Amino acid sequence: MKLVTCLKEVPARDTRYEINAQGTGIRDSDLTFEISECDEYSLEESLRLREKHGGEVIILTLGPQRAEKSIRKGLAMGADRGILVKDEEGKLTTPHAVAKVLAEVLKQEEYDLILTGTQSDDWSYAQTGVLLAEFLGLPHATIVMEIGVDPAQKTVKALREMESGWFQRVELPMPAVLTIQAGISQIRYASLKGIMQAKKKELRNIELSELKVDLSSLPEIEVLKVYFPEAEKKAEILQGAPETVVEELVERLRKEAKVL
Amino acid sequence: MKIYVLIDHGNGEIRVPSLESLTLGQRMAEEAGCSLHALLLGHKIQPLAERIASQKVESVLLVEDQKLADYDPDVYCQALSQILTEDQPYLLLMAHIYQNIDLAPKLAAVISKGLVTDCIGYRKEADSFIFVRQMFRNRLNAEVQIRSEHPWIVTMQVGATSVDDLTEGSAQVVERSVDLSAVELRRKPLEAFEATKGKVDLSQAELIVAVGRGIKKAENLKIIEELAEVLGAEIAASRPVVDSEWLTRDRQIGSSGQTVTPRLYVACGISGAIQHIVGMKNSDCIVAINTDPNAPIFNIATYGIVGDLFEIVPALTKKLQEAKG
Numbered sequence: 077m078k079l080v081t082c083l084k085e086v087p088a089r090d091t092r093y094e095i096n097a098q099g100t101g102i103r104d105s106d107l108t109f110e111i112s113e114c115d116e117y118s119l120e121e122s123l124r125l126r127e128k129h130g131g132e133v134i135i136l137t138l139g140p141q142r143a144e145k146s147i148r149k150g151l152a153m154g155a156d157r158g159i160l161v162k163d164e165e166g167k168l169t170t171p172h173a174v175a176k177v178l179a180e181v182l183k184q185e186e187y188d189l190i191l192t193g194t195q196s197d198d199w200s201y202a203q204t205g206v207l208l209a210e211f212l213g214l215p216h217a218t219i220v221m222e223i224g225v226d227p228a229q230k231t232v233k234a235l236r237e238m239e240s241g242w243f244q245r246v247e248l249p250m251p252a253v254l255t256i257q258a259g260i261s262q263i264r265y266a267s268l269k270g271i272m273q274a275k276k277k278e279l280r281n282i283e284l285s286e287l288k289v290d291l292s293s294l295p296e297i298e299v300l301k302v303y304f305p306e307a308e309k310k311a312e313i314l315q316g317a318p319e320t321v322v323e324e325l326v327e328r329l330r331k332e333a334k335v336l
Numbered sequence: 337m338k339i340y341v342l343i344d345h346g347n348g349e350i351r352v353p354s355l356e357s358l359t360l361g362q363r364m365a366e367e368a369g370c371s372l373h374a375l376l377l378g379h380k381i382q383p384l385a386e387r388i389a390s391q392k393v394e395s396v397l398l399v400e401d402q403k404l405a406d407y408d409p410d411v412y413c414q415a416l417s418q419i420l421t422e423d424q425p426y427l428l429l430m431a432h433i434y435q436n437i438d439l440a441p442k443l444a445a446v447i448s449k450g451l452v453t454d455c456i457g458y459r460k461e462a463d464s465f466i467f468v469r470q471m472f473r474n475r476l477n478a479e480v481q482i483r484s485e486h487p488w489i490v491t492m493q494v495g496a497t498s499v500d501d502l503t504e505g506s507a508q509v510v511e512r513s514v515d516l517s518a519v520e521l522r523r524k525p526l527e528a529f530e531a532t533k534g535k536v537d538l539s540q541a542e543l544i545v546a547v548g549r550g551i552k553k554a555e556n557l558k559i560i561e562e563l564a565e566v567l568g569a570e571i572a573a574s575r576p577v578v579d580s581e582w583l584t585r586d587r588q589i590g591s592s593g594q595t596v597t598p599r600l601y602v603a604c605g606i607s608g609a610i611q612h613i614v615g616m617k618n619s620d621c622i623v624a625i626n627t628d629p630n631a632p633i634f635n636i637a638t639y640g641i642v643g644d645l646f647e648i649v650p651a652l653t654k655k656l657q658e659a660k661g
């Protein structure tokens with residue numbers, strides 16, 4: 077089975093974000109980066125499917141050179157090879173353009189399943205996977221929490237998460253695109269051996285300019301500005317050392333809110 | 337100029353998030369001098385269309401087809417793309433519910449039009465609209481402009497608009513037909529089920545201590561258990577805690593978990609992402625304990641403590657134990 081995981085590198089969860097000079101994004105310098113949460117789950121799921129059915133796991137990333145680090149991490153976890161489409165200046169800023177480029181690269185590859193995240197931890201558009209499916213003419217299922225492949229029938233059963241604890245199982249012919257939800261399985265750590273091996277694995281770089289893809293007619297959306305939301309601050313903030321602040325809290329819960 | 341709003345439904349009921357979109361549509365149509373039209377797809381849903389016709393809209397477009405009885409991305413996309421291509425509205429609004437997360441990007445690809453997802457509001461500038469949405473783990477807001485031709489497609493975050501402002505009116509139901517004969521079904525629906533049913537039911541809980549990713553690892557849950565015990569409270573969690581299998585799925589609160597309305601909800605190390613908040617915002621009293629003074633949870637909490645849960649929670653437990661004697 078050939079599995080592709082689309083992996084995006086995003087600013088790490090625990091770093092402080094600062095708005096960039098243009099006010100249209102966050103400052104890249106002094107940030108650490110990591111694999112977007114859903115994508116790490118999607119990679120884990122590809123590895124499990126390969127362990128079950130055999131085959132190959134390919135990581136596909138569009139991003140600047142530094143994203144090689146996240147691809148290497150994925151290779152250390154066990155992926156077979158990686159592809160980085162280099163967009164050093166971050167020219168591609170819309171999900172349409174990103175999906176179009178990913179689709180173009182995948183035209184040169186064979187695959188049975190393409191996994192993406194449900195939504196990225198930076199732009200959070202929740203569009204790229206479904207757009208990619210449509211550009212490749214493939215069926216899709218979104219927000220998937222379980223995958224079962226039938227290699228003989230060339231079908232895949234996907235468990236779609238729905239609202240309020242509901243689920244729906246659907247069956248798709250392969251190849252197909254699934255967008256993966258966090259929590260689908262438990263993510264493994266890279267072993268020392270895996271980290272050593274990852275250094276020798278293939279990581280192909282493709283320049284954006286090498287791809288003959290016409291992005292000029294795609295719909296454009298533009299982020300005009302980003303800003304920290306004005307906090308309405310409804311909460312009454314209690315101040316003081318732990319012992320005094322909890323004392324005040326208990327007092328308030330008893331006398332004011334009357335919930336204790 | 338026309339604004340369309342997609343009205344979703346299930347089990348013979350109109351979905352509330354669609355009424356939120358309709359409310360927003362009414363406001364936008366008024367401000368921009370557009371006409372507002374509701375769009376319903378389905379089978380045997382005339383009564384639902386009639387119900388929407390009693391709201392302030394110019395018309396209700398009803399597309400009835402047996403093939404639309406249940407949601408399928410290929411069929412629904414075909415129906416919508418035909419309507420949008422024929423009618424060329426300025427904008428199609430839809431709710432950012434799971435079904436439309438599955439559908440909207442496909443529609444945007446098929447008709448090659450711009451889509452902005454999960455918006456929390458909009459701003460009118462000159463004779464155009466700019467949409468506001470959250471980015472970067474809900475920590476930043478962004479203003480987004482669609483630069484391509486109409487129709488634009490916009491999905492609205494659940495709960496972002498209050499239906500209190502929904503205005504009544506009276507409109508005609510107009511039946512529309514679409515040609516679905518060429519659509520090939522690829523996605524076969526199998527079973528649907530409610531996973532948490534019959535397990536832990538938190539909906540009746542009076543007191544809840546909820547824990548988020550701030551707890552860092554499963555071994556640390558002990559301090560949460562101790563607080564819950566002295567309060568006689570149930571334990572609940574945000575999604576990452578459950579995804580990491582530190583607690584079971586039936587304790588998850590939020591859009592993909594349970595909805596609760598306790599007297600007291602103590603949120604420890606929870607940032608307050610919208611998907612969590614929709615499940616607990618109607619609690620009588622919310623206490624938030626978080627090291628980040630800018631965490632969105634403080635915007636909906638009654639009392640907030642900016643501090644380390646590893647200090648605050650044990651101190652609170654101790655205080656409550658002393659008070660009990």
Ligand SMILES: Cc1cc2nc3c(=O)[nH]c(=O)nc-3n(C[C@H](O)[C@H](O)[C@H](O)COP(=O)(O)OP(=O)(O)OC[C@H]3O[C@@H](n4cnc5c(N)ncnc54)[C@H](O)[C@@H]3O)c2cc1C
Binds near residue numbers: 195589610
């Ligand atoms: C389709 C979909 C459905 C979803 N459904 C749900 C759902 O049903 N329920 C849900 O909860 N989420 C859901 N999510 C995920 C949601 O978007 C958030 O990612 C999640 O709620 C974040 O959980 P958290 O607040 O525990 O973690 P984080 O956002 O990582 O926040 C952790 C918080 O802990 C604080 N903290 C860290 N250390 C300490 C300390 N020592 N003391 C005090 N505070 C500390 C940090 O400041 C931070 O605010 C869903 C997402 C998607 C895309």
Ligand SMILES: Nc1ncnc2c1ncn2[C@@H]1O[C@H](COP(=O)(O)O)[C@@H](O)[C@H]1O
Binds near residue numbers: 205
């Ligand atoms: N630049 C990228 N490179 C690789 N995959 C991407 C990229 N952008 C988005 N994706 C994939 O698409 C998913 C959804 O992204 P988004 O539409 O931005 O929410 C991500 O979780 C990734 O799996």
